[in-house]
Amino acid sequence: MSGQTQRLNVVPTVTMLGVMKARLVGATRGHALLKKKSDALTVQFRAILKKIVAAKESMGEAMRASSFSLAEAKYVAGDGVRHVVLQSVRSASLRVRSHQENVAGVKLPKFTHFVDPAAGSAGPSNASPSLTGLARGGQQVAACRAAHVKAIEVLVELASLQTSFLTLDEAIKTTNRRVNALENVVKPRLENTISYIKGELDELEREDFFRLKKIQGYKKREIERQMAAAKQFAEEQLAEEVALKRGISLGAATNMLVAVVEIISCDAGAPESHLFIEWRRFCFRR
Amino acid sequence: MAGRPSIPTNSSALIAIIADEDTVTGFLLAGVGNVDLRKKTNYLIVDNKTTVKQIEDAFKEFTTREDIAIVLISQYVANMIRFLVDSYNRPVPAILEIPSKDHPYDPAHDSVLSRVKYLFSAESVASDRR
Numbered sequence: 294m295s296g297q298t299q300r301l302n303v304v305p306t307v308t309m310l311g312v313m314k315a316r317l318v319g320a321t322r323g324h325a326l327l328k329k330k331s332d333a334l335t336v337q338f339r340a341i342l343k344k345i346v347a348a349k350e351s352m353g354e355a356m357r358a359s360s361f362s363l364a365e366a367k368y369v370a371g372d373g374v375r376h377v378v379l380q381s382v383r384s385a386s387l388r389v390r391s392h393q394e395n396v397a398g399v400k401l402p403k404f405t406h407f408v409d410p411a412a413g414s415a416g417p418s419n420a421s422p423s424l425t426g427l428a429r430g431g432q433q434v435a436a437c438r439a440a441h442v443k444a445i446e447v448l449v450e451l452a453s454l455q456t457s458f459l460t461l462d463e464a465i466k467t468t469n470r471r472v473n474a475l476e477n478v479v480k481p482r483l484e485n486t487i488s489y490i491k492g493e494l495d496e497l498e499r500e501d502f503f504r505l506k507k508i509q510g511y512k513k514r515e516i517e518r519q520m521a522a523a524k525q526f527a528e529e530q531l532a533e534e535v536a537l538k539r540g541i542s543l544g545a546a547t548n549m550l551v552a553v554v555e556i557i558s559c560d561a562g563a564p565e566s567h568l569f570i571e572w573r574r575f576c577f578r579r
Numbered sequence: 580m581a582g583r584p585s586i587p588t589n590s591s592a593l594i595a596i597i598a599d600e601d602t603v604t605g606f607l608l609a610g611v612g613n614v615d616l617r618k619k620t621n622y623l624i625v626d627n628k629t630t631v632k633q634i635e636d637a638f639k640e641f642t643t644r645e646d647i648a649i650v651l652i653s654q655y656v657a658n659m660i661r662f663l664v665d666s667y668n669r670p671v672p673a674i675l676e677i678p679s680k681d682h683p684y685d686p687a688h689d690s691v692l693s694r695v696k697y698l699f700s701a702e703s704v705a706s707d708r709r
Contacts, residue, residue, distance in 0.1 A: 353678060360680045363605045375604040382612035385621070389592045389648040391671065402671055404648055406594075408610070434608070441609035445594065452649040452673040460670045 300485035305493035317483040324475040331468040333397040338461045341454055348451040355444040366437040389449060399464040404453040406445060592648035595641040596622040597656050599679050625656050635660050647672045653679040
């Protein structure tokens with residue numbers, strides 16, 4: 294969990310710092326939004342959970358009622374009734390319509406049952422009940438049919454609840470995974486990257502400062518050296534001039550000049566150049 | 580969502596049934612039965628002569644057909660092909676286990692209801708604690 298593994302591989306520049314900061318802001322906002330989504334889904338999920346349990350209970354009731362009514366119908370109309378029913382199947386009149394419902398961006402399927410009048414009138418499916426109970430037990434057959442339609446109603450509702458349950462379950466898992474990924478992986482990584490870039494930029498600044506200082510010192514020394522060289526050159530030239538003018542050796546002239554400079558430095562009050570000119574005049578007069 | 584299968588919006592879908600003869604008869608009487616031009620039915624009557632292979636094939640066919648939105652399956656039939664029912668995880672068509680006349684309904688076996696019960700009990704315990 295060192296800084297190396299927990300940060301992005303980026304060039305530490307000011308631009309990158311800006312980009313990373315923007316990404317961190319985005320990640321934070323996304324995290325908040327996803328958390329809200331997860332909460333909304335959980336609320337929906339709990340509501341569906343309660344409904345499913347209630348619907349399962351009513352399903353038991355409905356199925357029992359339909360079984361009883363079927364037994365009654367068979368008793369009255371005879372066992373042969375089922376062959377008639379099985380033989381007369383053509384086209385479904387009781388159908389299911391499915392559509393989507395959007396809960397916090399998750400599409401939940403919803404089923405609603407409806408009676409298709411076209412299929413009923415076209416095929417003998419709708420006519421079969423009346424024919425089935427023609428000889429005897431028509432009332433029981435009709436009751437049985439009504440009971441089963443009621444059962445289908447409950448079952449369709451339950452099916453849509455169950456499908457919503459599965460879809461929501463999956464969606465909640467995905468959302469929670471994303472929330473956790475943002476919170477525990479993406480955000481720390483971005484924060485680490487930002488602190489890394491900041492540290493690196495500070496380091497660069499310090500290096501720059503040091504380098505400037507170094508260059509300044511170097512330049513100062515260079516100027517001093519040049520000044521010293523110029524001074525020495527001037528002295529030598531002066532000594533040469535004196536030697537030529539007075540006809541003494543170069544060494545003697547230098548010694549004389551040094552002595553003069555000592556005299557000048559002893560006389561602290563008067564300006565140097567003034568004394569130097571005086572001395573030169575004195576030399577020429579002699 | 581890339582991984583999630585899309586939910587088709589169908590204005591007119593069928594209900595398929597895999598159950599014993601009485602249950603199927605009842606629902607056919609209600610008008611859910613459908614026979615298409617190729618004599619393909621949307622129901623399977625399971626009696627003692629029906630093999631597990633037939634049930635498996637019917638289940639697979641019903642769950643892959645596009646015009647079927649809900650598959651009703653008797654719980655004792657679902658128990659025969661439990662591995663198929665449990666491994667099925669698409670939202671549409673929805674699989675619904677229904678009680679049958681001869682076999683009492685056991686909520687513990689229902690793949691969805693067991694999860695519901697688990698979550699529900701966990702939740703009610705949590706709400707009690709609060």
